[in-house]
Amino acid sequence: MRTIEPPQIEASAEADFTATEVSEFINRESERRQSNKVLHGHPSPMYWKPLPEPVETLLEKRADYARDNDFAVNLYVGTPFCLKTKPARCGFCLFPSEDYRGNSGVESYLALLEQEFEMYKPYYGQDKLSSIYFGGGTPNLYRPEHYGRLMGFVDKLYGGVPDDIEISLEGIPQLFNEDKIRAIKEAGFNRVSMGVQQLNDNLIKYSGRKQTRQQVYNALENCHKYDLASSIDLIYGWPEQTMDDMLEDLRIAVDAGVHHLTHYELNVAGRSDFASKAKRDLLPTIQTNKEMYRRAKDYLQSQGFEQVTVYDWKRTPASEANQRADRYDYEHNMHDFVDHDHGDIKRTQQVCGIGFAAVNFHVNGVDPQTDSWIYMNHTSLARYTEKMEQKQFPVDRGFHYNPHDVKLAWLFQSMQTMKIDFVDYRQIFNENLLDSYSSIWMEIDKRGWIKTTDRELQFVDDGQYYIPMLQSLVASKRLEQIRSERKQTLQNIEVVTEVG
Ligand SMILES: C[S@@+](CC[C@H](N)C(=O)[O-])C[C@H]1O[C@@H](n2cnc3c(N)ncnc32)[C@H](O)[C@@H]1O
Ligand code: SF4
Structure with a gap:
């Protein structure tokens, strides 16, 4: 050879x-301190601006070229609400969200969301779905009866929900009770992604969340009972966290049978409580964080987990019941968004985002010379509502990619997987x-x-x-x-x- x-x-x-x-x-x-890009790729939304033409024009152009090419669409549906915490936004979170103020706010939002799905019918209705992700915010704040309704919006827009694709829902452990998990499963979801952050009951308190380790165990048990693939997010580099605390959390997660683990380094930024002087003084040093990365890697590898990105780990071999846990499609479709075969470019993975703060990623990898865009819906519920009441797309700002940007966006995603x-x-x-x-x-x-x-x-x-x-x-x-x-x-x- x-x-x-x-x-x-x-x-x-x-x-x-x-x-x-x-x-x-x-x-x-x-x-x-490293600033991991948990939110976006190239370029950061800092550089995005109001769109120069109506979004309908961009959508029409995309629909034109989508008709002639094989596009795979990853649908993202945004949820604004989160349980209120003190400090605000769990102390560390950099994602847009709004405080949950009861079910009437949720009902009003769902009515607007349904309307937004309908507005996209002429533009997205012909697409073929590759994966669906309900993110937030905290989408498991919805009541059990809401999940079927949400899936109905998707069904109406795309003329059906494929039963062989990954359909994920994100949320916090304490809200994944059995009634909800059953409703989530019955609505057609097959994967749950849970933001745990810390399993240590003393350390989680820094986030102001009323969350216990026992609730995490219960939530995972419920997922596994209903045959839902489970993924949990943990954060290392947390205030006062020691190496032993981190290893103990990983051990508990592994022993509880999670199928997939995301292990983020804490991103300290913006006006979050964890970026305040008082909390910064409690953070492990950069050297310790580096060592934490190494030790976590050694441990997870020793437990048969395979590293898929700098942060993501999947259990191998995937259990028979949860082959889907092995796929982790929504995230991975973006890591190599140009599907090709020996240089013959087959199709581009795009993201269609609907709802609060949702991002649309309409990059044409088949022909980087054609219009490629990324844009985001409003990150304030008041602005989102105002636009929807005026029957306008609730788009806030975006970025027009030139061919160089398409390359950088691809490189950025590829680097997440630690190879090019x-x-x-x-x-x-x-x-x-x-x-x-x-x-x-x-x-x-x-x-x-x-x-x-x-x-x-x-x-x-x-x-x-x-x-x-x-x-x-x-x-x-x-x-x-x-x-x-x-x-x-x-x-x-x-x-x-x-x-x-
Ligand atoms: C959309 S957020 C959270 C979803 C859900 N509401 C929750 O709290 O689990 C997804 C994940 O991003 C991660 N994340 C958010 N802010 C972060 C930060 N400042 N540093 C590191 N990871 C962060 C957390 O692990 C979180 O679970
Ligand atoms: S971490 Fe999750 S629950 Fe907390 S503010 Fe962010 S999105 Fe909301």
């Missing part, structure tokens, strides 16, 4: 960055990845953070822990350009206003 030698990582005249730029960036940023298939990259984008970013690969190779095979760059050792930083590095030149374009536009507006 012929063996193919891995290519050498070497300097290229086509490199986007100089060696000094790369080493200065890494020296500076590796000393800072450079053969795929060349086939999809017609460009040599090893040349374009050669100074980055050389620097991280020197640090022992990367390995090459005959078709992949694999991030290893601290290279995995630093993926958020490396994603920012790869996109940094383009972000500089976006920032300067934005400044220029603002200056032009000022000039026009002065002249006017």
Whole structure:
């Protein structure tokens, strides 16, 4: 058998960055807390702006090219509500949400959501669904009778809900009681994703949640009793968390039989309580977080879990009853959103987002030259309601991708999986990845953070822990350009206003 030698990582005249730029960036940023991108890919919503044309025009263009291409659609449905906590937003959360104020608010929201589903009928009705995800907020705040109704909205829009795709619902442990789990199962869901964060009853208190370890056990038991694939989110780097606390949480989760685990590093940002000086002083150091990443990895591997992204772990082999737990489709479809076969691009995975704060990702990987967009619905319930009452799409802002952005979005997603298939990259984008970013690969190779095979760059050792930083590095030149374009536009507006 012929063996193919891995290519050498070497300097290229086509490199986007100089060696000094790369080493200065890494020296500076590796000393800072990593900021994992649990929310969005390239570019951050910070750079999005009001759409320049009515969303109906974008939707019509998309419907036109979607008719001629095989598009796979991942449906996301947003929920605004969360139980009120003190500190607000569980102390750490960076997702948009609104305090739950009783069932009447929920009923009003569901009526608007139904209306939004209907508005999309001319544009999305022909699509084929690949996966469905109800996220939030806290979608298990709904009452048992609501789940069938929600699935009815999907059924009406798409003319049926396929029974062979992954259909997930997110929520918090204390609200997954047996009545709800039964209703969730009967409505057609087959996977539950639970935000646990901490299993230690003392540490979870920092979030203001009234959540106990026993409630997590009960919720998992209910999921497994009704044959729902279970996934839980844990966070490491939490205030006052020790290495032993972290390992104990992982052990409990593994022993409780979870099918999938998300192990996020705490992202300390914005105006969250955990970003306050008092809480920052309680956080494990960056060195400890790095060590936590390593120890968690060793432990989960020793328990037969396979790492799928920097944060995601799946149990192997998947149990017979829960083959679906092994698929984890909604998230993974986005990690390689251009499906292709030896360079022959077959289809693009898109996201259709409906509801509060939902994101639509309409990137055309089949032809990156055509219009590609990402945009987001309003993240304030008042604004969302106002728009819906005016019978307008409740879109807040978005970003128009140029072909370079499509590449960066793909690279960003690929890096989440800790590897980049450079053969795929060349086939999809017609460009040599090893040349374009050669100074980055050389620097991280020197640090022992990367390995090459005959078709992949694999991030290893601290290279995995630093993926958020490396994603920012790869996109940094383009972000500089976006920032300067934005400044220029603002200056032009000022000039026009002065002249006017
Ligand atoms: C949409 S959120 C939460 C869904 C659900 N309401 C819950 O609390 O479980 C999904 C996940 O993002 C993660 N997350 C949110 N903010 C985070 C932060 N600042 N750092 C790390 N992970 C975060 C949490 O693990 C959370 O479970
Ligand atoms: S962590 Fe979950 S429950 Fe808490 S504020 Fe965020 S979305 Fe809501």
